[in-house]
Amino acid sequence: MALNLGNHQFSDALIILGAAGIVIPAFARFRISPVIGFILVGILVGPAGLGTLVPQAPWLYYVTISDPESIEPFAELGIILLLFSIGLELSFKRLWTMRRLVFGLGAFELLVAAAIIALGLHLLGQAWAGSIGLGLALALSSTALVLPLVGAASQVGRPAFAMLLFEDLALVPIIFALGAMAPTAGADGWANLGTVAIRGAIAVAALYIAGRFVLPRLFAQAARTKNPELFLAASLLVVIVASLITTAAGLSPIVGALLAGLLIAETEYREEVEVMTEPFKGLALGVFLLTVGMRLDLRLIMANWPSLLAAILGVMAVKIIVTTGVLKFTGTRTGTAAETGVLMSSPSETTLIVLGVATQAALIQPSTAAFWTTVTAIGLTITPLLAKAGQGIARRIDRSERVADPEVDADRPGTVIIGFGRVGRTVADMLRVHGKPFVAVDADIDGVNAARKDGYPVIFGDVARSEMVDRLRLGHADALILTMDDPVLTVTLARRVRAWVPNLPIIARARDAAHAAELYKAGVTDAVPETLESSLQLSEAVLVDIGVAMGPVIASIHEKRDEMRQQIKAAADLDREPRIRRIRRTGEVG
Numbered sequence: 001m002a003l004n005l006g007n008h009q010f011s012d013a014l015i016i017l018g019a020a021g022i023v024i025p026a027f028a029r030f031r032i033s034p035v036i037g038f039i040l041v042g043i044l045v046g047p048a049g050l051g052t053l054v055p056q057a058p059w060l061y062y063v064t065i066s067d068p069e070s071i072e073p074f075a076e077l078g079i080i081l082l083l084f085s086i087g088l089e090l091s092f093k094r095l096w097t098m099r100r101l102v103f104g105l106g107a108f109e110l111l112v113a114a115a116i117i118a119l120g121l122h123l124l125g126q127a128w129a130g131s132i133g134l135g136l137a138l139a140l141s142s143t144a145l146v147l148p149l150v151g152a153a154s155q156v157g158r159p160a161f162a163m164l165l166f167e168d169l170a171l172v173p174i175i176f177a178l179g180a181m182a183p184t185a186g187a188d189g190w191a192n193l194g195t196v197a198i199r200g201a202i203a204v205a206a207l208y209i210a211g212r213f214v215l216p217r218l219f220a221q222a223a224r225t226k227n228p229e230l231f232l233a234a235s236l237l238v239v240i241v242a243s244l245i246t247t248a249a250g251l252s253p254i255v256g257a258l259l260a261g262l263l264i265a266e267t268e269y270r271e272e273v274e275v276m277t278e279p280f281k282g283l284a285l286g287v288f289l290l291t292v293g294m295r296l297d298l299r300l301i302m303a304n305w306p307s308l309l310a311a312i313l314g315v316m317a318v319k320i321i322v323t324t325g326v327l328k329f330t331g332t333r334t335g336t337a338a339e340t341g342v343l344m345s346s347p348s349e350t351t352l353i354v355l356g357v358a359t360q361a362a363l364i365q366p367s368t369a370a371f372w373t374t375v376t377a378i379g380l381t382i383t384p385l386l387a388k389a390g391q392g393i394a395r396r397i398d399r400s401e402r403v404a405d406p407e408v409d410a411d412r413p414g415t416v417i418i419g420f421g422r423v424g425r426t427v428a429d430m431l432r433v434h435g436k437p438f439v440a441v442d443a444d445i446d447g448v449n450a451a452r453k454d455g456y457p458v459i460f461g462d463v464a465r466s467e468m469v470d471r472l473r474l475g476h477a478d479a480l481i482l483t484m485d486d487p488v489l490t491v492t493l494a495r496r497v498r499a500w501v502p503n504l505p506i507i508a509r510a511r512d513a514a515h516a517a518e519l520y521k522a523g524v525t526d527a528v529p530e531t532l533e534s535s536l537q538l539s540e541a542v543l544v545d546i547g548v549a550m551g552p553v554i555a556s557i558h559e560k561r562d563e564m565r566q567q568i569k570a571a572a573d574l575d576r577e578p579r580i581r582r583i584r585r586t587g588e589v590g
Helices: 008-029 034-045 058-063 068-088 092-097 099-123 128-139 143-150 157-180 188-224 228-248 253-265 270-294 298-303 305-329 334-343 349-360 366-381 383-401 422-433 445-453 466-470 487-500 513-522 530-545 550-584
Strands: 415-418 438-442 458-460 479-482 506-510 526-529
Touching: 008 034, 008 270, 034 270, 034 366, 034 383, 068 143, 068 228, 068 253, 068 270, 099 128, 099 157, 099 305, 128 157, 128 349, 128 366, 143 157, 143 270, 143 334, 143 349, 143 383, 157 253, 157 334, 157 349, 188 228, 188 253, 228 253, 228 270, 253 270, 270 366, 298 305, 298 366, 305 334, 305 366, 334 383, 349 366, 366 383, 415 422, 422 438, 438 445, 445 458, 466 487, 479 487, 487 506, 487 513, 506 513, 513 526, 513 530, 513 550, 526 530, 526 550, 530 550
Parallel strands: 415 438, 415 479, 438 458, 479 506, 506 526
Antiparallel strands: none
């Protein structure tokens, strides 16, 4: 059957794919974020760009988006896949350790920023109900843009992710609360909010239980077919089903996508799923950014630029001050707090959703919603620039706070210690006793300054950023010691370094035997579980105190340590062997 080129959906699809094919490589070549490229293309091909010339030049119909609303579902899919990929990078254990950050730091930052913005708008003449709706909308920050710029595991990414995660979880309560505040809602609005909370909790629990038992079997069957397409289909099916379940329960589909990622992250198929869904996430996110650009009317912006500029700067100033102040109050170093505050100062893609709900609830006028929609679109456009500005501000603050970098031989760094807390300092002391050169790296500026004053060669830096690891010249190092108190980052860094430097001895601190097994699978030479060493030290003290001679005690402790390490390595090898066999099979995913 012949294709009908007059079909606007087919025309729009060609433009979207063409934009992705041009924008990503072109902007990557000049080391410019493709975020800006997609938004600029959205402005160009949108109804306020070349679309206005279609009546005079009908051929432009084929290179413009004729119906911006028709690609909104694809934009929402981009956000869903983004949250899914974030879930893949996490684990339930890590989320549990972050609960205070998410529900403490995240809640405080959102509510304080929303209250200040709402108060300011009320003083400018907006009614209280509308001010609250606008305050909650503008206090949100962009998960879709912030996390890809800094990652979820970096020094900036960790607090940013905690706040963004709370905002994503709070989106549904915000929407229902605004609906309950509508003049026609009555008491039923608040009752509906409680019903949704109960249904949502049941849906999340059901997904967790089903995922723990069903997902490993589902992906095992898909892998046995030796069909990559079927494996990809299974991955997308999990995301879609989880999103549909949370949507049916009254929650946002992005909550289901995040849960799907978390559940898959608990299986051995995480890396394969992440690699296979990456192109879809990038394309769908690009579509979302195109829709952001289409909301920008340059003529309207030029006609109202003073008020738009004042609104953008006002919102950004409030969010920078609140976010930086909250992080500083929790003990975050000044540079990281400032960088995070600047990065998260612009509104979010979810701001557009909340604005729509507030308009439907008659809390704000359509003209007011249109004004703040333009503010939001501009804020999203400049987010990559804010990231660069935040990095520059953080560097200047760090330079003013820290003492001079130690002199380190770049060609002969000796042993590199990453993490200079209690464990790292003890390792450094032992290296000094035996006259071995070393250099340490830590992201805590106060700890770095204190160590330098004591004469230790410590570099300030965040190893979650690959450029920082590159500076360490690990190819010339004698050994790498990982002592960080972040199990996920330790495994990630060990895997990355092992791929770069196959023969480098890597010794890592592990929390327990399970973490040690993960580290051995990642390629470390030796993993030292804290639980193992504490139990051996306790055993040694008991044996000596009850009268056993020191020599036999030390020999038996060494023997037990070697036996337990071999057991951990054997468990890691058994877990890894089926995976290696699958990889070696031609055409099989996994």
